[in-house]
Structures are given as C-alpha cells and as structure tokens.
Amino acid sequence: MTHDPSQHPLAEALARLRQAPVIRITVDERLSGDIVRLLVAPLAPGVSRFTDAAGDWARELELEVTSRDYAALLELGPEEQRVVAWPELIEGHVYFVGAFAAEGDFLSPSGFHVDEDARRAMRVDHLPVVRAPAEQVYEALLRQGGERS
Secondary structure (H helix, E strand, C coil), rough: CCCCHHHHCCHHHHHHEEEHHHEEEEEEEEEEECCCEEEEECCCCCCCCCCCCCCHEECCCEEECCCCHHHHHHHCCCHHHHHHCCCCCCCCCEEEECCCEEEEECCCCCCEEEECCEEEEECCCCCCHHHHHHHHHHHHHHHHHHHHH
C-alpha cells in the first residue's frame, strides 16, 4: 500500500480538501487497531467566520486511514500531528486544522475565523460553542422519539 497521497484512490477529492483554508476532521469509528474512519469536511466556500454548524462546512469526505498514512493524506505537519495524534483518535472527537484563529477566550472561544497568517490544529468537540448545538439536536431527536411512542 502506498503512502503517497497522489496515488490514493480519492486523490482528486483530497486535493480539493487541501485547497480549503480550514478542514474539520471528525473521528467516526475505529474499525480495527490500525484503521480509523474519518469524516473530513472543508470550510464551505465564502465562509470566513465559523463554528461546527452544518452550514459552515462543505460535503464530508469519508476516509479510512491507518497510522502510516493519515498524516500524509491530511498533510498534517509535526505540530498538527501532536494535536491530531494517532493514539488520541477516539470516536466522536472533532478537530479543526488549518489557517484559523479562535475568537474570544482561546480555551472557550465564541467562534473561529479564517486567519491566513496562522496554521494550527485544535480539538473542538469539548468546547461549549461546538458541543451546545450538537446537544440541542440530540435532545430534539430524543423528544421526537418520545412523542412517537
């Protein structure tokens, strides 16, 4: 198996992902010890301020990656690999990677914006600005299910 991203079956889709200033990586499922399914979405065209809201992101690309190829496929530099570390890829974790900055308090930002002078990776699924909307959707689905019973 090649680790050259240009030889990957999804090379064209990966190239489009890399053109986005920011990507969102969601750890979908650990399929085995060395295979993880990631859902990777580029920032939607024209979006410069964002959270994890659905309208902020373009269509997700599903990638099955291994510890040997994930960093090359996602073009993660050494600093980004420390944040998006293979052993830490746990189902449900969400990361933003790319040219962005946090708005407000870095530890509890109110949102994010594209910043071409920055390059970083950040785990965001635990942040209130990301977690609260997801919890609201989940609670609404639970209520709908309860109403049907």
